[in-house]
Amino acid sequence: MKTSNTEKIFYAINYFLLFLVGMVTLYPFIYVLSASVSSPDAVITGKVLLLPKDITWGAYKKVLSQNEIWTAYGNTFYYTLIGTAVNILFTICGAYPLAKKRLRAKSFISFFIVFTMWFDAGIIPFYLNIKDLHLLDTRMAIILGFACQAFYIILLRNFFEAIPDALEESGRCDGANDLQILIKIYLPLAKPALATIALFYAVERWNGYFWAMVLLKDDKKIPLQVLLKKLIVEANVSDEYATMANISTAYSKETIIYATIFISIIPMLIVYPYIQKYFVKGVMVGAVKG
Amino acid sequence: MDMTKIENLDHLKSTHKSQSVRKYFVRLKNDLIRDRYLYLLLLPVLVWYVVFKYKPMWGLQIAFQDFSPYKGIAGSSWVGLEHFQKFLGSTYFFRTLKNTLIINLYGIVFGFPAPIILSLMLNEVKNKSYKKTIQTITYLPHFISIVVVAGMVTNFLSPNTGLVNMIIEHLGGEKIYFLTKKEYFRTIFISMNIWKETGFGAVVYIAALSGIDLQLYEAAIIDGANKWKQLIHITLPGIMPTIVTMLILKIGNLLTVGYEAIILLYQPSTYETADVISTYVYRSGIAEGRYDMATAVGLFNAVIALVLVYAANTVSKKYLESGLW
Numbered sequence: 001m002k003t004s005n006t007e008k009i010f011y012a013i014n015y016f017l018l019f020l021v022g023m024v025t026l027y028p029f030i031y032v033l034s035a036s037v038s039s040p041d042a043v044i045t046g047k048v049l050l051l052p053k054d055i056t057w058g059a060y061k062k063v064l065s066q067n068e069i070w071t072a073y074g075n076t077f078y079y080t081l082i083g084t085a086v087n088i089l090f091t092i093c094g095a096y097p098l099a100k101k102r103l104r105a106k107s108f109i110s111f112f113i114v115f116t117m118w119f120d121a122g123i124i125p126f127y128l129n130i131k132d133l134h135l136l137d138t139r140m141a142i143i144l145g146f147a148c149q150a151f152y153i154i155l156l157r158n159f160f161e162a163i164p165d166a167l168e169e170s171g172r173c174d175g176a177n178d179l180q181i182l183i184k185i186y187l188p189l190a191k192p193a194l195a196t197i198a199l200f201y202a203v204e205r206w207n208g209y210f211w212a213m214v215l216l217k218d219d220k221k222i223p224l225q226v227l228l229k230k231l232i233v234e235a236n237v238s239d240e241y242a243t244m245a246n247i248s249t250a251y252s253k254e255t256i257i258y259a260t261i262f263i264s265i266i267p268m269l270i271v272y273p274y275i276q277k278y279f280v281k282g283v284m285v286g287a288v289k290g
Numbered sequence: 291m292d293m294t295k296i297e298n299l300d301h302l303k304s305t306h307k308s309q310s311v312r313k314y315f316v317r318l319k320n321d322l323i324r325d326r327y328l329y330l331l332l333l334p335v336l337v338w339y340v341v342f343k344y345k346p347m348w349g350l351q352i353a354f355q356d357f358s359p360y361k362g363i364a365g366s367s368w369v370g371l372e373h374f375q376k377f378l379g380s381t382y383f384f385r386t387l388k389n390t391l392i393i394n395l396y397g398i399v400f401g402f403p404a405p406i407i408l409s410l411m412l413n414e415v416k417n418k419s420y421k422k423t424i425q426t427i428t429y430l431p432h433f434i435s436i437v438v439v440a441g442m443v444t445n446f447l448s449p450n451t452g453l454v455n456m457i458i459e460h461l462g463g464e465k466i467y468f469l470t471k472k473e474y475f476r477t478i479f480i481s482m483n484i485w486k487e488t489g490f491g492a493v494v495y496i497a498a499l500s501g502i503d504l505q506l507y508e509a510a511i512i513d514g515a516n517k518w519k520q521l522i523h524i525t526l527p528g529i530m531p532t533i534v535t536m537l538i539l540k541i542g543n544l545l546t547v548g549y550e551a552i553i554l555l556y557q558p559s560t561y562e563t564a565d566v567i568s569t570y571v572y573r574s575g576i577a578e579g580r581y582d583m584a585t586a587v588g589l590f591n592a593v594i595a596l597v598l599v600y601a602a603n604t605v606s607k608k609y610l611e612s613g614l615w
Contacts, residue, residue: 014415018424022424025428025430049453102325103325109336112336120343120592122571122592123584124585125347125349127575128359129342131359145342265435265438
């Protein structure tokens with residue numbers, strides 16, 4: 001098919017506009033990276049716009065020498081790994097039985113779970129409940145308090161329902177019980193769905209800050225996002241960080257904040273290219289039956 | 291004679307009934323034994339839902355109490371609708387409801403078309419690797435935590451060392467402390483959300499676009515339809531069901547705001563345009579400890595939100611012949 005001149009112009013403009021969209025999306029990240037490795041003087045005087053000036057690793061050295069950030073990093077890994085494992089366990093436990101037509105009270109139990117998607121008791125009753133359970137300021141509050149989400153149970157249930165019953169029957173002929181059928185037949189088949197759901201949970205765990213901020217007071221337990229909030233949003237720097245704000249040739253408050261931002265997003269930047277396709281798939285599945 | 295017949299009949303009926311009741315329980319018992327592992331799996335999940343989802347709902351009754359954490363729910367006295375009346379009569383009611391609605395409406399007007407436009411633009415890209423690169427880049431902010439994004443916004447807009455103000459100064463303008471000015475808050479918040487979510491929001495539309503039959507375009511080209519006409523007559527009608535579904539979802543969530551992001555960006559000087567119902571609940575409840583009042587406000591919000599979602603689903607069922615779930 002021939003493309004006319006007007007169409008050529010159309011395509012060129014479209015390519016260019018998309019390039020701009022891409023740049024607008026990337027620019028903040030580029031700026032943060034460039035500013036974090038530039039000299040404080042160059043950043044404050046506005047000499048850094050795209051590329052770093054007078055490269056120095058002072059800010060990174062300073063940030064990485066702080067115990068706070070390592071503790072928070074460790075906590076985030078803990079909450080993400082353990083939390084996601086618990087999420088997946090609960091989601092499987094909820095989804096598999098509900099995928100069985102023979103289950104008694106199936107529709108009632110489904111409604112019991114799905115209803116929580118439409119109506120939530122809200123911030124305060126949830127908080128008071130955690131307090132009543134004596135889970136305030138414990139790691140368990142974060143791990144257990146958010147152990148599963150109705151949406152993903154339904155998503156996985158739909159996936160399980162699509163697996164033909166004949167497979168279950170063949171397992172039963174071999175004398176397998178429901179648990180064995182789940183573990184040996186259903187879970188291996190559901191691997192792609194489980195990976196997608198686990199990644200959704202994991203990204204939420206990694207990025208979650210609100211409830212960690214509300215439920216955790218002890219600095220030894222807070223995840224990275226809560227520390228970041230204190231450091232870069234409130235700029236409410238602790239004593240240790242405050243001494244870092246002194247003018248120095250190697251770092252300043254700004255370059256330290258930018259270095260902290262970049263350090264906190266590195267893991268996401270590394271895994272993101274590999275996990276994004278799962279998210280796209282997940283959205284498609286969710287869009288078919290939300 | 292007749293009487294005994296009837297009595298016999300009654301007797302027969304009741305034995306029949308008790309038999310069928312017994313049969314039912316026998317079957318139930320057999321089913322429960324047969325499916326014991328399924329129930330075993332479900333048990334922890336149901337217990338979790340009771341403890342972490344339904345127990346807080348039980349706790350909602352403090353919205354109607356003069357609640358004291360020391361006395362607990364059982365020991366606190368009832369005040370009926372006092373907290374609701376107080377809230378509805380206060381200046382906070384109008385301010386937070388207005389801000390919730392305005393921020394969401396702006397979000398729909400400016401934020402809703404953005405992913406649609408992006409997906410249409412991406413759909414016209416023939417070079418696959420270019421398309422993929424732009425997609426990958428634009429999805430990225432969705433995966434970055436809101437704390438980092440709000441942190442970048444705060445630092446870029448900072449009055450002395452922020453990038454934006456440095457550029458303004460270079461251009462000879464006056465520095466502005468954007469985040470303390472109430473007239474800028476909504477613009478900042480909506481822009482931030484558009485930057486963060488447009489790319490990922492486009493995924494749904496890209497999927498819908500890939501479902502349009504290519505033969506339609508070929509036929510249209512033979513008929514001499516230009517790009518614009520193809521867009522109006524084929525592309526847009528093709529993704530219209532998706533657009534309508536997403537719009538109904540948005541309208542159903544008119545009372546739900548990303549308050550976690552607002553908490554990171556607002557401050558007392560911008561409360562007038564930034565304070566929404568959820569942030570007010572958070573402030574009065576968690577920060578000030580007025581649990582009963584905050585619960586009442588939250589319940590008020592949740593009930594209206596539920597009605598909206600229900601209405602949205604009904605509309606969707608009626609006009610799209612499929613519910614949202």
